[in-house]
Amino acid sequence: MSGLALQNVVKEFGSFRAVNNVDLNVPHGTFVCMLGPSGCGKTTLLRMIAGLDLPTGGAIRLDGDDITHVPTHKRNLGMVFQSLALFPHLTVGENIAYPLRIRGAAKEDQKKRVDELLSMIHLTGYADRPVAKLSGGQRQRVAIARALAISPKLFLLDEPLSALDAKLREAMQVELRQLQQKLGITTIVVTHDQREAMTMADTVVVMNGGEIRQAASPIEIYRRPADSFVADFIGQTNLLEVQADSTGRVEVLGQPIAGLALPAGASKGTLSVRPEDVHLTAPGAGALTGKVTFVRDLGGTIETFVDIAGRQIVAVSTPRARPDVTVGQEVGIALTPDVCVVLKK
Amino acid sequence: MRREPPQTLGDYAPLLFPAAMLTIFFVVPFGTMIAVSFFQRQQGGFYTPAFVFDNYARFLSAFFGGVLGFSLLLAITVAICCVVLALPFTYMLTRMARKVQVVWLVALLSILSLSEVIIGFAWSTLFSRTAGITNILVALGIMSEAKALTPSFGAVLTGMVYQAFPYTVLVLFPALVRLDPTLTEAARTLGASPLKAFFTVVVPALRNTITATLIMVFIFALGSYLLPQLLGRPQHWTLSVLITDQAIYQSNMPFAAAMAVFLVLVTLGLVALTVIAGRKGEAA
Amino acid sequence: MITTSIKRRTLLGAGLAGASMLAMPSVLRAQDKSLKVGVYGGYFKTSFDKNIFPEFTKATGIAVESIAEPTGEAWLVQLEQAARAGQAPADVSMMSQVAMLKGQSTDLWTPIDMAKIKNSSNLLDRFVNKYPDGRIAGIGAVSWYITLVTNTDVYKEAPTSWSAFWDPANADKLGLLALVSNSFLLEVTAKTFLGGTNALDTEEGLLKAFEKLAEVKPNVRLWYRDEAQFEQSLKSGEIPMGQYYHDVTGLAAADGNPVRSTFPKEGGIQDSGCWALSRASQKSEEAHIFIDYMCQPSIQATLSRKVGTSPTVKREVTDLTDKEFAAVSSDIEPIVPRYDLYQSKSDWLNQKWTELIVG
Structure with a gap:
């Protein structure tokens, strides 16, 4: 199989299990974002792929070959660190040429490749500058160019954009994605920023507690979250407890919702409804009724907070569909089965 | 907060203490030494204030030139050996667990507490024929007969490197701790073996620290006068030994002072050369 | 001194x-x-x-x-x-x-x-x-006397003359005092080979003594300033022969150490x-x-x-x-140091001596 495969990978630090039985297939040319809160094991997983940490159990395969115990420097990969780790004693050109020099490439070939890469990252003519003289974004690009100098099989990035300011970060996200598509290189990015993941990834891997909670396309993750952790971690959502009575009729906050079913045999569950899917109606017209407690008008979107039997539900609408409500007013809430996701318990 | 240039005399007050210390502990003794180096030696232990160059003239001979050359060479060799040994050692030490680091550092500090005399006697015993390490080699069947390894140049070098090693580690340690560990990891992901990463990244990134450490150990080693006597033959005696002879045993203060002044000047010259060379290397 | x-x-x-x-x-x-x-x-x-x-x-x-x-x-x-x-x-x-x-x-x-x-x-x-x-x-x-001392384990027979220092058989076995003014080896050389310390009256005689003394160098393992170092080495046999203080050596022997102090026939240094x-x-x-x-x-x-x-x-x-x-002490006529030389020619002697042993 071409691409990267993680099989039952385990990493223990003493009695602490940082990565727990991870299975993942990354087909060749895919852009994968590993997403999760800090301490979820995503960085450890990336370091094991790079060979900087050794797994306690399981195997890592690249294009069918077991590389679990291949030392880092023989894996032919490119990696960008959170600190960037540019070599302070080398110039921009020398930094980018480092992997070529280490492999004994001829001087002319090194220079040619460095020029190519500099033009790719829009820093033509910067070869002789010391890295200390570059701006944050420029350093970022140099780190990327250095990692790509040998056209690696695998491109790994650990929180690569976290040091940049918000605007530059968004621009770099787009640039990075376009670069990856142009080169067709298998790429794995570790991030805690879900926006970043949604922007760049073919596949988003959501991790928590050392385990993969869901690995799917960004839209799938958003639309069909596997569990309440994923639903809550990716975007905003309303999580509601649901119960099925003996006839199989499903109730939300004591009110039945037609056409909704729980998985066979389950009598309880959690429902995820994205705020943009919550429609306000006249009192009594929707499935549920509640009272408006707050309206947040952000210009581009309007968030309405509704209290139903002590539970708060958020509805998001665009200015065009602006609901005509005020705080304290009774409103109805329409819930249709197609916008409700019943989560695994 | 803005830094203003000092306006009144009072603003210079914080400089007074270090300036006074420098004057009392460096300028005055060194000035006295320079003055004495020009005094007239009275054969038999006295000297009279004068301004003569006899003491320097006596020093400028092939014999003392040879001793000076040997002293400098020995100090340079000790400095290089110490840094070559201490750099990888300290690098590995900084990557160990905190507890292990503490144990090692305490052990090194305890070596520092040993006097030169104790170190000299310990090594001359270890290198002796009757009680030395060659007896272990004989017992292991590696050597056929125990032999004395002292007095010899190797013994002097070993003793001095042993003595200067803890200083070297303690000077290198903070710089190596501060070194970003992802630099070597980055080098490894870029195709460098750990050994190559050490030489292509750690060593060049610490170039200034290494130069400073070399200079420090060099100067430290230059002052050594007991170990060359305890572990070496007379041809391994440093200029410091001869200075001591003149000052203590011959009561020839002017000549001892002249030699010491000369040694200090040569040392300063060498250090300046090193620094200038380092600057040039950086500019290139 | x-x-x-x-x-x-x-x-x-x-x-x-x-x-x-x-x-x-x-x-x-x-x-x-x-x-x-x-x-x-x-x-x-x-x-x-x-x-x-x-x-x-x-x-x-x-x-x-x-x-x-x-x-x-x-x-x-x-x-x-x-x-x-x-x-x-x-x-x-x-x-x-x-x-x-x-x-x-x-x-x-x-x-x-x-x-x-x-x-x-x-x-x-x-x-x-x-x-x-x-x-x-x-x-x-x-x-007090400085005499010819030996380790009894290494030298079963006590040497009888300072000339033992010059014996090629004793290569790398001697411990001698490191300074011209405390070893009095010029006087020993003069008394042993040049007919007495009067030979040191002239510069020519002194140079002759230095020349003869230079022959001892290959036999010297240690030129000591620190007495403890030599005493220890003498006791252990590491450096089995040399010059040392008569009374201290006697005390060490009395303590059971295999050392002996000998007054050579040319006399001890007093x-x-x-x-x-x-x-x-x-x-x-x-x-x-x-x-x-x-x-x-x-x-x-x-x-x-x-x-x-x-x-x-x-x-x-x-x-x-x-x-x-x-x-x-001993009844043998001692070698009395030429103290006058160390007053009148001290720098010259010191320079020659240092060049002799260091060079």
Whole structure:
């Protein structure tokens, strides 16, 4: 199989299990974002792929070959660190040429490749500058160019954009994605920023507690979250407890919702409804009724907070569909089965 | 907060203490030494204030030139050996667990507490024929007969490197701790073996620290006068030994002072050369 | 030289050295008459304070304040400078032979009136230090021998001559003192090969001695300044032959160490110190009484027994047994160092010597 495969990978630090039985297939040319809160094991997983940490159990395969115990420097990969780790004693050109020099490439070939890469990252003519003289974004690009100098099989990035300011970060996200598509290189990015993941990834891997909670396309993750952790971690959502009575009729906050079913045999569950899917109606017209407690008008979107039997539900609408409500007013809430996701318990 | 240039005399007050210390502990003794180096030696232990160059003239001979050359060479060799040994050692030490680091550092500090005399006697015993390490080699069947390894140049070098090693580690340690560990990891992901990463990244990134450490150990080693006597033959005696002879045993203060002044000047010259060379290397 | 003795005695005196270096006044018992006596710091001062001074005070009623002399020639410099100001930090001082000569050049020493030294007839001639014009500058205080020492495990037979140092069979086996002025090896060379220390009168003779001495170099394993290092190596057999102090070697042998001290047929090297009276001292009377007291055969015998020094008086006037005498001295005519050379030619000798052993 071409691409990267993680099989039952385990990493223990003493009695602490940082990565727990991870299975993942990354087909060749895919852009994968590993997403999760800090301490979820995503960085450890990336370091094991790079060979900087050794797994306690399981195997890592690249294009069918077991590389679990291949030392880092023989894996032919490119990696960008959170600190960037540019070599302070080398110039921009020398930094980018480092992997070529280490492999004994001829001087002319090194220079040619460095020029190519500099033009790719829009820093033509910067070869002789010391890295200390570059701006944050420029350093970022140099780190990327250095990692790509040998056209690696695998491109790994650990929180690569976290040091940049918000605007530059968004621009770099787009640039990075376009670069990856142009080169067709298998790429794995570790991030805690879900926006970043949604922007760049073919596949988003959501991790928590050392385990993969869901690995799917960004839209799938958003639309069909596997569990309440994923639903809550990716975007905003309303999580509601649901119960099925003996006839199989499903109730939300004591009110039945037609056409909704729980998985066979389950009598309880959690429902995820994205705020943009919550429609306000006249009192009594929707499935549920509640009272408006707050309206947040952000210009581009309007968030309405509704209290139903002590539970708060958020509805998001665009200015065009602006609901005509005020705080304290009774409103109805329409819930249709197609916008409700019943989560695994 | 803005830094203003000092306006009144009072603003210079914080400089007074270090300036006074420098004057009392460096300028005055060194000035006295320079003055004495020009005094007239009275054969038999006295000297009279004068301004003569006899003491320097006596020093400028092939014999003392040879001793000076040997002293400098020995100090340079000790400095290089110490840094070559201490750099990888300290690098590995900084990557160990905190507890292990503490144990090692305490052990090194305890070596520092040993006097030169104790170190000299310990090594001359270890290198002796009757009680030395060659007896272990004989017992292991590696050597056929125990032999004395002292007095010899190797013994002097070993003793001095042993003595200067803890200083070297303690000077290198903070710089190596501060070194970003992802630099070597980055080098490894870029195709460098750990050994190559050490030489292509750690060593060049610490170039200034290494130069400073070399200079420090060099100067430290230059002052050594007991170990060359305890572990070496007379041809391994440093200029410091001869200075001591003149000052203590011959009561020839002017000549001892002249030699010491000369040694200090040569040392300063060498250090300046090193620094200038380092600057040039950086500019290139 | 002073240094030699102090180093050696300091070592023996071990822990007491530090305290006595502070020149603390000793017991002052008799109030009316007193005398300040300078003694080499460390072992000597400790021994004299314990064994000699209290008895002296008891016998004469003169209280003694003993003063520890510092190392090197510093004491001579201090006495000289104090005398110019009319002060005497000590009335009587124990001085090395070279310091005696240097003091003579500035008339620092009050001439001793031999008529008041009733016991002077007991003295060996070489222990009367004279000005060039015949006045008496000082009287021998203590003396000791440096002899040929060997490790008995390595050398079953004791060597009989200093020429053993030159024997090619002894390559890399010798431990010798590192300074021209404390090893007295030029004198040994002259006595052994050049017909006596008079051969050193001329520069030519000195150069000849240096040349002969250069042949010893391949045999020398250690040129020592630190006595402990050589003593240890001698005991262990690491360095089985050399020159060392006769009495200390005897003590080590008595402790069961395989070492022996031999007086070669050319004689042991006899170094010594003198009592000398500063010209600034007001206590000439007491000083003469003290020096006379110290010249008594019984006191010299006590020194031999308690301090380990060789008597400055003729053997037959002492009550030392053969064994006691052999522990500190010998009837063989000693090699007496050419102290005059170390005053007049010290820098030249030092330079030649350093070039010889370092070059």
